[in-house]
Amino acid sequence: MNVPSPFGGNTPSIPQFGNQDPNVRAIQGAMESCYGKSIMSGVMGFGMGGLFGLFMASMSYDTPFGSPLQGANGQPAVTSLPLRQQLKIGFKDMGTRSWSMAKNFGKVGGLFSGIECGIEGLRAKNDLVNGMAAGCLTGGILAKNAGPQAVVGGCAAFAAFSAAIDAYMRQPSDE
Numbered sequence: 001m002n003v004p005s006p007f008g009g010n011t012p013s014i015p016q017f018g019n020q021d022p023n024v025r026a027i028q029g030a031m032e033s034c035y036g037k038s039i040m041s042g043v044m045g046f047g048m049g050g051l052f053g054l055f056m057a058s059m060s061y062d063t064p065f066g067s068p069l070q071g072a073n074g075q076p077a078v079t080s081l082p083l084r085q086q087l088k089i090g091f092k093d094m095g096t097r098s099w100s101m102a103k104n105f106g107k108v109g110g111l112f113s114g115i116e117c118g119i120e121g122l123r124a125k126n127d128l129v130n131g132m133a134a135g136c137l138t139g140g141i142l143a144k145n146a147g148p149q150a151v152v153g154g155c156a157a158f159a160a161f162s163a164a165i166d167a168y169m170r171q172p173s174d175e
Contacts, residue, residue: 034117042110049105053098060093112138112162128166135162 030036078086116134120126139158143150 034114034121037117038110038114041113042106045109046102046106050098050102053101054094057094057097108138111141128163131162131166132159135159
């Protein structure tokens with residue numbers, strides 16, 4: 001039995017849920033649409049990138065070789081400043097790096113997910129080729145401002161990475 005979807009077309013009724021509340025069906029339809037998947041991937045990538053950026057920024061103050069510890073342009077090194085100023089500089093740097101990583105991860109997640117979902121819909125198959133093609137397109141799009149060589153390199157690198165992850169995820173479980 002097909003149920004009209006608020007996102008266009010008909011959504012097949014899922015047997016375990018039966019004919020539930022239309023709001024539940026609408027949310028399920030949104031989660032299964034390419035737009036929903038892209039938005040979820042972008043939001044989750046943004047969150048993960050923020051946490052990753054926070055972690056990486058906090059680790060950069062651990063070593064004497066990190067740039068934040070050395071003075072530049074005649075400014076004193078961070079370690080020679082009072083504690084309150086060190087903390088202020090450190091937290092500002094952590095926020096800046098977290099925001100930058102969050103934006104980048106969100107962009108990559110949303111772009112890859114949207115492209116992969118679109119390719120899967122066009123091909124009507126769920127296989128390794130979808131991820132590789134989406135990886136190639138995503139890598140190329142992200143490297144477009146750096147020139148043709150970077151586009152080819154980004155395409156190859158993202159496609160290979162996507163193929164490796166997808167192949168690993170498709171392995172049968174040992175259970």
